[in-house]
Amino acid sequence: MGIAEELGLRVSPGLRVVALTGAGISLESGVPIFRGKGSMWEIPEARRLAERAGPPWNTRETWEYYEWRRGLVSRCKPNRAHYALAEMERYFEDFLLITQNVDGLHAKAGSRRLLELHGSMWRGRCIECGRVIDLPETPLKALPPLCPCGRPLRPDVVQFGEPIDPVVLDAAFKASKKAELFLVIGTSAVVHPAAQMPLIAIEGGARAVEINPNATPLTPFMSLSIRGRAAEVLPRLWEELLSSALG
Ligand SMILES: [Zn+2]
Known part of the structure; x- marks a missing residue:
């Protein structure tokens, strides 16, 4: 049985997908x-x-x-997991990538429907006029x-102890609420509010899949937990989901 069947998902471009990434995905790029x-x-x-x-x-x-x-x-260069997420964005009409990383590797891999919860080290912001450069x-x-x-x-x-931009946070929660498939990739998800996003998605009926070498506090809530490194697991998962859609 394929993963899509196991999850009870019909994969099509209309499936609403949200992915949440953390430091684990970038670690494999040497960040x-x-x-x-x-x-x-x-x-x-x-x-x-x-x-x-x-x-x-x-x-x-x-x-x-x-x-x-x-x-x-x-x-550091994006790895196969970053590129798989950029491909998923091109396939799914309703896709959002939420990252806790500030390294800019998702953008470098081509992701555009991207919320950087903690900002980016490749931008500056003016504390006087608010411009982002x-x-x-x-x-x-x-x-x-x-x-x-x-x-x-x-x-x-966003520095430690500072709040996340409420506009960014609101968009992340809204997408999580209506997601049908929620991927948690390379994050131990102990940092709030990111940790709440998959739980909100699950409450709304989403199937949740975790990719992490280790168990996390979210593991008991997941529909499926895949133990492994994102750069190896995610491209395989994406290939399998896609073949179930074509088949
Ligand atoms: Zn200014």
């Missing part, structure tokens, strides 16, 4: 994790830079830290980079 055990926090240089970064986040010191991170991430080049010519209004920009990244 260092930024918190916890085995993270870049354990690298003295990163720690020294991180400790000098801080509110209001539009300082030269903050950008020195971000440039260090941006330099590392600029050498793309900053794709690293190293930047000047630190801090400036807004067209003349004020220094901060990274367009």
Whole structure:
């Protein structure tokens, strides 16, 4: 029996699909994790830079830290899981990708219907006029980079303890509520509010599939949990779903 049948899903372009991704999907592209055990926090240089970064986040010191991170991430490429999600977006008419990652790899892989819950390290935001400016080049010519209004920009990244943009959050919850298939990929989903999204989807009747090398607090709620790395599992899952639609 195929996965679609097992889930009781009829796969067609009209199926409403939401995917939620976290650090696990980027780890396979070599993006260092930024918190916890085995993270870049354990690298003295990163720690020294991180400790000098801080509110209001539009300082030269903050950008020195971000440039260090941006330099590392600029050498990372999207992996097969990122590309599978971009393909799914092209197939399904009602598809949304929600990510907790700030590394920009989903956009690089071609995803456009994308909500970056925590922002992106490839953009700056002005705390005076609110403009959001793309900053794709690293190293930047000047630190801090400036807004067209003349004020220094901060990274367009939600810092620990800061709220997520309510417009972004609202769109994520709305899509989750009406999803028929919800994929949880490479996230331990312990960080709220992202952790609530699959639960809201399940409450609304969605089938939920988790892809993670380890069990997570969400595992007991899933229709299906696949233990493995996203770059291996997701392309196979997508291929199987697609063949069940064609068959
Ligand atoms: Zn400005």
